[in-house]
Amino acid sequence: MTRLGVKVGSVSLKSPLILASGTCNFGHELSEYYDLSILGGLSSKGLTIKPRAGNEGVRVAETASGMLNSVGLQNPGVDYFIEHDLDYMRSLNTGVIVNVAGHSFDDYMAMIEKLDPHKDKIDALEINLSCPNVKAGCMSIGTDPAQIREIVSAMRSRTDLPLWIKLTPNVTDIKSMALAAQNAGADAVVLINTLLGMVIDIKTRRPVLRNNTGGYSGPAVKPIAIRMVAECSKVLDIPIIGCGGVMDYKDVLEFMIAGASAVEIGTASLIHPTCPVDITRDLTDYCKSNNIDLSDLTGTLELW
Amino acid sequence: MNKEYSCKVLKREMLTQDTAYLTIDCPEIAQKAIPGQFVNVSCSRFLKRPFGIASTDKENGTFNIGIKIVGGGSGELASIPEGTVINVLGPLGNGFDLSSDSYILVSGGTGVFPINFAYETLRASGKDVTMVQGFRDKSQICLTSDDYIVTTDSGDYGIKGTCIAGLDTIDLKKDQIVCCVGPVPMMKAVGSWAEAKRLKCYISMEQRMACGIGICLVCVCKKKAEQEGVPFEHVRCCKDGPVFEYGEVIL
Structure with missing residues (x-):
C-alpha cells in the first residue's frame, strides 16, 4: 500500500478518492480521459430494480459556485447493470461500489437479493437513502431514524457485503441518522448527498428546473458537509466517507481531518474530468513533503 | 486519451450585434474535429458553455466557434479579450454522416x-x-x-x-x-x-448541459422506448448526440 492507501472498515482502497455516484456513470466515459485505476473506487450511477427514464424537462440549474440537478435516478435497471456494466467496472482495477436506490422497503430488499450473488465483483454497496429528486424512497427514508434502522438492519440480515449508507443533509440532526445506520449494522456512512434547493427564472417567475427543486452540489456545499462529517466523527465508531464540493487536494485533506476515511469527488468531474489525476498527484506530494501516510490525518481535527 | 486543453483566443470579431466569432489556438482539436461536434468552454461561471465548432484550420492549428449572447456566460465569452487563455474540452459528441455525395x-x-x-x-x-x-x-x-x-x-x-x-x-x-x-x-x-x-x-439538438461528456445525464432528449415498461427513454444530447437522425428523438 502506498502512502495514499486507506481502509474503510474491512475494505482497503489504494487511494481515498472515490468517484461519487451520478457523476461518473459506470466509468466508460471517464476512461476516455484517464486511467481510473489511480482511484480508490468508483460508485456506480444509482440503480433501481426497474429501468428509470428519470425526470423530464430542464434538469440543471447553475449557481454562483455550484449547481442543482434533478436527474431523478435515470438508470438502466439493476439487471441490465449486472449484465452489461458490472464486469466492466471490475476490470477498471479500482474499488467497485454499487449504488443502490429504491422507492420502498421491498425495492431495497429486492436490490440486495439481485446484487448479493455477485459479491465477488463488488467491494461495497452504497445505499442511497438520500436522493432528493424522486417522489418516494431515498430521501424520505433517510430523514427518519426509525426507517433507516428498519431498512439497514433488514439489508444487514441479507448480505455480508459492506453496507455504506449515503445520508442526506436535509435533516436537523445528522448524528441521529448516522447513529441509526450504525446501530442497524452499517459498515460506514457517506456524508453527504445533495441539498434540496430551488432556482427561479425571474423572467418567467418559474423554477428553472422542471421538477421545481433539485439537489445542490459543488463547492458551495462543502462547509456543510465538513461540519456534518466533524459532528458525526465525534459520535460514530464506524468509518465516514466524506462527500460534498471537493475541487482540489486541500478539500480532501479538510474532509480527512474532519473525520473522513475516504472522500468522494462528484461535481468537480463535471467541470474538470481529469481533476482526480491532479488531486492524486498533489496528495502524493503532500504525503512526501510532510512525511506522513494520508490515513494518519483521519479525525485529527481539534475543536476550539 | 481525451484531454482538456488550455487554449489561447487568437481573434475575436463581432458578426452581428449580439454574435461573436472566436478563433482559438488548439492544433489537437483542429485536427480531430468533425462537423457537428462541439466544444465545452470555461468562463468565470461555474459550468462550462457548449458551442458547435464552426470551422477548423488544420494548417494553422486553430478552430472557430460562434457565440450568440443569451446570458452572463455567453456575454462574457463574446467580449473576451484576444490573448486570453481558456479551458476547452473537445471535440465532443457525434458529428454528421458525410459519406454521401x-x-x-x-x-x-x-x-x-x-x-x-x-x-x-x-x-x-x-x-x-x-x-x-x-x-x-x-x-x-x-x-x-x-x-x-x-x-x-x-x-x-x-x-x-x-x-x-x-x-x-x-x-x-x-x-x-x-x-x-x-x-x-x-x-x-x-x-x-x-x-x-x-x-x-x-x-x-441543443439542451442545457453540464459535463458535455456523458457522465451527469442532465442534457437528455426524449426517445421512443425500446425497452418494455418505460413510456420513453432519455438519450444524452452531449454523448449520444448532438446529431441524431430525424425521427430518432422526440421533438
Whole structure:
C-alpha cells in the first residue's frame, strides 16, 4: 500500500478518492480521459430494480459556485447493470461500489437479493437513502431514524457485503441518522448527498428546473458537509466517507481531518474530468513533503 | 486519451450585434474535429458553455466557434479579450454522416456555425452541396455567401418566408442527405419536408448541459422506448448526440 492507501472498515482502497455516484456513470466515459485505476473506487450511477427514464424537462440549474440537478435516478435497471456494466467496472482495477436506490422497503430488499450473488465483483454497496429528486424512497427514508434502522438492519440480515449508507443533509440532526445506520449494522456512512434547493427564472417567475427543486452540489456545499462529517466523527465508531464540493487536494485533506476515511469527488468531474489525476498527484506530494501516510490525518481535527 | 486543453483566443470579431466569432489556438482539436461536434468552454461561471465548432484550420492549428449572447456566460465569452487563455474540452459528441455525395444543408440561429463547418468540409472534398440559411431578418445574417439560398421571415433580404420556402426552390437529386441545425420548430419543419421527399435527414439538438461528456445525464432528449415498461427513454444530447437522425428523438 502506498502512502495514499486507506481502509474503510474491512475494505482497503489504494487511494481515498472515490468517484461519487451520478457523476461518473459506470466509468466508460471517464476512461476516455484517464486511467481510473489511480482511484480508490468508483460508485456506480444509482440503480433501481426497474429501468428509470428519470425526470423530464430542464434538469440543471447553475449557481454562483455550484449547481442543482434533478436527474431523478435515470438508470438502466439493476439487471441490465449486472449484465452489461458490472464486469466492466471490475476490470477498471479500482474499488467497485454499487449504488443502490429504491422507492420502498421491498425495492431495497429486492436490490440486495439481485446484487448479493455477485459479491465477488463488488467491494461495497452504497445505499442511497438520500436522493432528493424522486417522489418516494431515498430521501424520505433517510430523514427518519426509525426507517433507516428498519431498512439497514433488514439489508444487514441479507448480505455480508459492506453496507455504506449515503445520508442526506436535509435533516436537523445528522448524528441521529448516522447513529441509526450504525446501530442497524452499517459498515460506514457517506456524508453527504445533495441539498434540496430551488432556482427561479425571474423572467418567467418559474423554477428553472422542471421538477421545481433539485439537489445542490459543488463547492458551495462543502462547509456543510465538513461540519456534518466533524459532528458525526465525534459520535460514530464506524468509518465516514466524506462527500460534498471537493475541487482540489486541500478539500480532501479538510474532509480527512474532519473525520473522513475516504472522500468522494462528484461535481468537480463535471467541470474538470481529469481533476482526480491532479488531486492524486498533489496528495502524493503532500504525503512526501510532510512525511506522513494520508490515513494518519483521519479525525485529527481539534475543536476550539 | 481525451484531454482538456488550455487554449489561447487568437481573434475575436463581432458578426452581428449580439454574435461573436472566436478563433482559438488548439492544433489537437483542429485536427480531430468533425462537423457537428462541439466544444465545452470555461468562463468565470461555474459550468462550462457548449458551442458547435464552426470551422477548423488544420494548417494553422486553430478552430472557430460562434457565440450568440443569451446570458452572463455567453456575454462574457463574446467580449473576451484576444490573448486570453481558456479551458476547452473537445471535440465532443457525434458529428454528421458525410459519406454521401450530395447534401442539402439548412441552418437557422446558432445552427449556422456547425452547418458552416459541414459546408466547408464537404466542399473541400469536392461534394455537391446546396446551402439554405433561414434568418429572422437582415440584421441576423452572418457566415453567408451569394452562392447560398437565404430566406428571412421579414423579407428584408433574400426569399421572404421560412427556410422551407428556400428548400422548395431546389431541384432535388437522388440520395441527397439533408442536415439541419436550428431552432426546434425549424428542424421539425425541415425534417418533415425531407420525409415527404424521402430524403434522409439529420438534425442537431441543443439542451442545457453540464459535463458535455456523458457522465451527469442532465442534457437528455426524449426517445421512443425500446425497452418494455418505460413510456420513453432519455438519450444524452452531449454523448449520444448532438446529431441524431430525424425521427430518432422526440421533438
